[in-house]
Amino acid sequence: MADTDTQTAVRDTPRDPLKAPAKDGERGRSRDLGALRALWPFLRPYRVTLVLALLALSLTATISLTLPLAVRRVIDNFEVGQQQLVDSYFAAALGLAALLAAGTAARYYLVTRLGERVVTDIRKAVMARMIGMSPAFFERIMTGEVLSRVTTDTTLILSVIGSSASVALRNLLMLSGGLVLLLVTSAKLTGLVLLIVPAVILPIVTLGRRVRTLSRQNQDWIAASSGGASETLLSVQTVQAFTHEARSRDRFDAVTERSFGAAKARIATRALMTAIVIFLVFSGLVGVLWIGARDVSAGQMSVGELAQFVIYAVIVAGAVGALTEISAELQRAAGATERLVELLQARDAIPDPATPLPAPAFRGAISFDDVHFHYPSRPDTAALDGVSFDIRPGETVALVGPSGAGKSTVIQLLLRFWDPASGEVRLDGVPLDRMARQDFRHALALVPQDPVIFADTARENIRFGRPEATDAEVEAAARAAAAHDFLMALPGGYDSYVGERGVMLSGGQKQRIAIARAILRDAPVLLLDEATSALDAESEQAVQRAVDALARGRTTLIVAHRLATVKKADRILVFEDGRIVASGSHDALVAQNGLYARLARLQFAGGMAAE
Incomplete structure (x- = not known):
């Protein structure tokens, strides 16, 4: 009987107590990256830090895109007796490497510091909002779930602001800049590369929607697990006095296993998406490079141009693969942001008046x-x-x-x-x-x-x-x-x-x-x-x-x-x-x-x- 009750209790994904029941498919559609726009009010006070981080990011991306040009010049101009020219190219490359190291370090420091600062502000804002809510609010949501949102969800946001977002922007720059330079290097080969794009986008869109849905379910089950654990531990003497330990463990285990099940499905879907995208990208590039090698043999392009094209192709392919990986993290953070915004925007059933009357000198009537x-x-x-x-x-x-x-x-x-x-x-x-x-x-x-x-x-x-x-x-x-x-x-x-x-x-x-x-x-x-x-x-x-x-x-x-x-x-x-x-x-x-x-x-x- 206990097993049946436990299974019934965890049969469905827990509904967000702050929202109406979701219609079929609503969860998946609502978890778009646009939810991350809600973080802007917390980023706005630190615009200077954000701009400096973007400048450092742009610098490192630009340097990375410049290096293949130097490789092409070295290859095409490498002749016996041209040692001085080759030395100058390698000296320039060393200087670019120093700039790249400094820019990467600056980007890491600024972005990571910004992430920690923003998440601290979000946690303070949520706590300030929750501590003033009336008891009516806590009839609809467990305190353990609120704590889960303040801890687990803000950790996801920290990973995005402090890492994933900057990596995603850098790879977008590398992707767009790499495509432009591919086109400059060889319009013919670039056109063949672009034919691969629709085949790559299709699994990203199709499987990405599934990843978003599973990410939200995973977070909901984590919150439900935290809420149940908090309630049980706060009443541990009563649980033990009524020898309810086994049943409480079973309930917690069942909810936690559902969280793992949702996480496992999300991980499998994301892994499948990554495998499909990487295979399509690299198999397409191999075919394009085969055609490029034939053009070199026919004298239609130089060895340096082909080397430059190969490097840019690798950069573009790497950027696409990285964006595929990061997109799932961004989607999870979007869901976490929405859950926190729901707390920040929750309406109190017992609000203070817009223009309160001044308090009298109370006598106690x-x-x-x-x-x-x-x-x-x-x-x-x-x-x-x-x-x-x-x-x-x-x-x-x-x-x-x-x-x-x-x-x-x-x-x-x-x-x-x-x-x-x-x-x-x-x-x-x-x-x-x-x-x-x-x-x-x-x-x-x-x-x-x-x-x-x-x-x-x-x-x-x-x-x-x-x-x-x-x-x-x-x-x-x-x-x-x-x-x-x-x-x-x-x-x-x-x-x-x-x-x-x-x-x-x-x-x-x-x-x-x-x-x-x-x-x-x-x-x-x-x-x-x-x-x-x-x-x-x-x-x-x-x-x-x-x-x-x-x-x-x-x-x-x-x-x-x-x-x-x-x-x-x-x-x-x-x-x-x-x-x-x-x-x-x-x-x-x-x-x-x-x-x-x-x-x-x-x-x-x-x-x-x-x-």
Whole structure:
């Protein structure tokens, strides 16, 4: 059964989540070299370097095309007693070789440096774009796929800008210049050479289209493989706890093998194309040169002219072969460029306004006015259904209700991770969608239910709340969050590395660091989403005292099930099925004997018994 599921999961090429499903043949047609034009905005700032590289490239191509002329003169003018003339030709050739070496070195340095600079800028641009995208965007694309595009696809672009593109331009110059000089050397033989061109172009066009399609499929499977691997490794404890290792390996192996299959087909097609082109080119040239040799025997051309023609023919044939090789790399880079451009041009579902209102001096007044909202992944289920409430500055309000009632969604909308389908969310009277997100989020401090700990030191994890904070302020926030003692017990104290996602810390320790981070932020609005759910009784009491002190003079919105936290709120809003079904103090709601009283009996029984 597992094998069947795995095969089903990887049966089709993964669709790009940023685009509509591709029609038959659409992938192949869309992967043309014109996509590389999208790199121009990144190349434009370095026009001077680009021009210098092109000049160096033109110099080396010109020198390479000049050498056969010297060979012809040496051969045709080689006579006994003409040693001085021959010496001068060889001295000139040595000078040209020195120029060729200098030009090639300059071209390599400039082009390679340009490639590294452009790819660095692309990676920075993609990361800057992605880090500001709303959660709606990441419902449609896995973070592992984004990372694959930032790494694998930019590596392909680097190979093109730093190598393939300059080699392709050089060979184009060699091809065009060589054809012109072939024509000058012998129009008759050149005409015969040109008869080969249609036969060479046909396999390039026909098989090249197939290579483009397979290149895109290969990159799609690599991205899918990276996305799956990222998800599995980030959840490795759960995978191991449920003994899911074998199935996870099978899924990864299946996707990776499909990537290899697409790569193998691409390589085979490209190899076939290369073999056909090289055979046609060189077999045609052999026939042309046979005719040239007969012309020399008949006295219709000199030995030097034939030698010159042979060298130019080899140059042209080599340029055609090199272009055939490079075309596949350019096509792969074109596909990679399109995939990166899709990220750069992706539209955010939660954009900032074109002309945002200036942020007021926030006091912490919060208003929800007839807010309706559905998560895009659950369009038939209302997360919030006509929710309205007002919270005064400095007021502490608790949100309670069954799981999935809409409590955390209130915090999500207040942070403007999502926009309501209708209704309005306001902070200090200003609609959130009329302000820049960066402006009003400075007024909010969040402690999530699942605290996020970064792969850094404990000190820097707390300082994340306010990067400019001093060490003394960081430690004061940790003391207030009851985190100081356990942090000092770590091998390096506050400077201890806590591992990826805080794997070296317990759940309660991670939550206390997240609370310290919010305390350090010192924002007028405090958002606590089950902030004490992972704490033991002793730590909870210490943290609760800190939260009580922090909440004074601040608007505090609490999503909690713990009785001690809820009882101290100025007001409690009871949610059920996305609606507010009751509102009031703890005692008043218990007296009503409604949903809150039932939740208090069921969920808070342990808390009351512990008091």
